[in-house]
Amino acid sequence: MKNVLTILTVLLSFNILSAQDQIQTQNGSFTIHLIGHGTLYLEYKGTIIHIDPWSKLTDYSQLPDADYIFITHQHGDHLDNKAISKIIKEDTKIFAPKVCDAVLSDFKNVSYLKNGDSFKTTFGSIDAVPAYNIQHMRDDQTPFHPKGQGNGYVFTIDGSTVYIAGDTENIPEMRDLKGVYIAFLPMNLPYTMTPEMVANASDMLQPKILYPYHFGNTDTNVLLDLLKDSDIDIRIRDMQ
Template sequence: MRANLLFAAFSMVSTILFAQKTDYFTTSNGNTLRIAHIGHGTLMCNFRGKVIHIDPWSRLANYDSLPKADYIFLTHHHGDHLDSVALSKVFTSNTQLYWTKICAEQSKLKLEGRLVANGDTIGTPDFRFIAVPAYNIVNKRPNGNPFHPKGEGNGYIFEFDNLRVYVAGDTENIPEMENFGKIDIAFLPANLPYTMSPEMLKAAVMMLKPKILYPYHTGNTDLKALNDILVDMDVEVRFRDLK
């Protein structure tokens, strides 16, 4: 009994914690989109009563206390994005999983998921999404290979009614961003040497022109310097605990 009470208390604290880290948006159809900022490159959304986990990572949260997934999206196969522990906690027989070919090959879990590649546009019963490129041009490993080669990973543009939300994954300011169309909310990574410097992120913002920007996956980036370089941009910058 005491153990059950302790677990219930922990779950309540966890729920309160994530409520404090959640932003709310209303679509043109009157639906509410909730985005919980779990940390790093990990998000949890709720739309039309459906739970959407993006790159769930067990190092950031106790997934025993979080809702099961109606949808899961993985951007790529690196360990802070493809985490079998977190997946095992939120995946159910009714979960729709979208991931890359390499994710499916490297996953420790044999899950039923749909392979998604750059350029795919897919409609679900609750929203539509587009898989877009996510890769490095400048930042490379000592052997000369990019940290994120072109074609291996996805970013995702979600269309929640009229709201278009871009979750970039691990990428630089790639030229394809120029043609992504209207972006209302953008999650862009800013951590060297793996993704973008503040200058690169500013260049991405200039192409995307989002209304709201969340720098995420920020690592050891100086957030003040990042804010200073964006101060003259026509974008609302929202900093959350997404190191």
């Protein structure tokens, strides 16, 4: 009994019992595991795709090893070598923007992607897309996320398109993303978007399912009210 209680305590303490959503596709389904903040992983036919693993949120030694790891940008809540080291295996492939190269230098099988890069994998296609600030700036008037440094990612898995925006605002390039089925949009001031910006991004993208994520203390009810007349399935999860 002591061992069972100890394991349960660890699971609860590290949020390993994260929310899971099953998404139906043309020929089956995939699972989204929502860990928290900007961190999640996808599971499709035995393939594990981790996005922005962060060891502050969970015990990565208890999670499945990664076949693929995608990093959106270099900030510590998105690029965490400790978390990566717990889920990496001999053939794990890591993808990140070039700004992450110094931090990822100890790992092999790392590919650096720039905005506009596109390729196919064993589970589908990947597009690296822009992620940056237009309005929100640091005290020295430089953007929190400069244009061209970070990536968002568009995964097409068995005909279903999943857009993981990374740290960005409602940038005009979102209008170019067609057929988005699921969108993960950040909503955390001062670094990313206000609820009004997320609502505008949703108008541009027209996803079927919207997950506001990386939302900190932002009141998600504001977004729900802004989009109350839309047909978007807005899913609020524990993704502060």
